[in-house]
Amino acid sequence: MAAREAGGGVAGRAAQKLFSLSGLFAVYKPKGPTSAAVLNLLKEKLLAEAGVQTNGNKRKSQVLKIGHGGTLDSAATGVLVVGIGKGTKLLKTMLAGSKKYTAIGLLGKATDTLDATGKITEEKPYDQVTKTDLENVLQKFTGDIMQVPPLYSALKKDGERLSTLVKRGEAVEAKPARPVRVYSLSLQQFQPPLFTLDVECGGGFYVRSLVSDIGKELSTCASMQELTRTKHGPFTLEEHALHEDKWTIDEIARSLEHCMSLLPGEPSHKKFKTEHPGETAVSCEDK
Template sequence: MAEHLPGNLGKVLANPAAAKLFSLSGLFAVYKPKGPTSAGVLNQLKEKLLAEAGVQTCGRKRKKQMLKIGHGGTLDSAAAGVLVVGIGQGTKMLSNVLAGSKKYTAIGELGKATDTLDATGKVIEEKPYDQITKGDLERVLQKFRGDIMQVPPLYSALKRDGQRLSSLMKKGEAVEAKAARPVKVYSLSLQNFQPPLFTLDVECGGGFYVRSLVSDIGKELSSCASVQELTRTKQGPFTLEEHTLHEDKWTIDEIAQSLEHCLSLFAIEPSLKKLKTEHSEESIVSCEDK
């Protein structure tokens, strides 16, 4: 029979699967598909792990009874790719991952602007793009490499008075654009150009928005542009091909193996090895959605 948390902690941890789950600590990566939010993917992951461990959560107290788990670096619901997850004491290391670089592959569409800067939004402007050549696009990219200034999108996870700008926009409230801020682009290359579509590979630092980049590129070309598809292929040391666990691998054993494998990705191995072997009640705490 499934157990309840946190009252019968000793009884719960007597279950080998539950004991193993609540001993896990560190960082790993999962694949976020296009569609759900990052928080939705995290909740799905929690539910699968708790179900496998035979642990139930009860009604309104559900969040307080969750694993200590969180994600670093929100992906738009329309985006796919690497989502880094911290479990146990690994949640304290998520900020270190956020400070690292990220890589994206983006497909942009020329001649069309939307209010969200991607394909999920309402088209608010259309302009000619037939005059734009591959050479034009490659020349414009030079302006967006290195240290640049960027205005974040209005539809974003940035907050005003504790509420996300995207939530305020959806409610129809007036939202002022944030001031331009410094961001870093380590590399930016054109992979394909078949008008109106173009494909970019981008490596950037924290706080960077690919949607804003594509929109700004369109403006520099005296047209407009929006993102059609976006995939994060790397975050910190975690890559899409080598390190991400797809949903069919969201099991206690698979995550334990991934945590072990990922120890070698970090220079601070001693602290991570210590985290992995910790067994404490700290593993069962309240965790709000990111």
């Protein structure tokens, strides 16, 4: 039976193929837009290619069921895992999966957001910090540790993001420290005041908080300057993340075929091959 647009008309072959896609794949998130904005752009491009005219009608755009697993900050880049069709049901497992990051930290300056987008709140000398000091401190942040999430985050209070409340000027208390896991943490480069870390961690971990905590442990302060997610579960930046020029129905179909084979223990791609149009869009984010 031919796929139908939300407004009624029979969609073309491209639309039929789009609405039959199901599974997980990865896209490249550039610096600047939010993860939600990247997802919306992806959806717009796919619906436009399929010839589904939304004309700003939100209900029409919801015929495509799509979501992402694991929010990246606006200033961050890298792997963003996307679920389409019934694949959105697999996103919760991705939120808890391991992730790898490359982060550049700056010694001597702290900000309210813990990264380069915020206002400087403190400045301290850092000349006393050596490469050996930094490497030794990293050992304290490896394994099962406790971490206080940043105020500027996607975590929510009464249904609203903490970052939204803080920007509105409302008083927000820091969330209590919570257990997180760091599988590996290594120093890749040390050119004071900059240092580069490779981090592999579990779900709910904030690299911004890590960089800030490292600064405090070194009796100075620090803020994150750049962050790139290089791996999320089995999806890597180099091999799997589709850049915007490849956000097409055919490219995503090929990526789904490849990526679904990366998920051992999950239902096979064949079980996710078809999807009925007309379902509501889903978006999953880190909590």
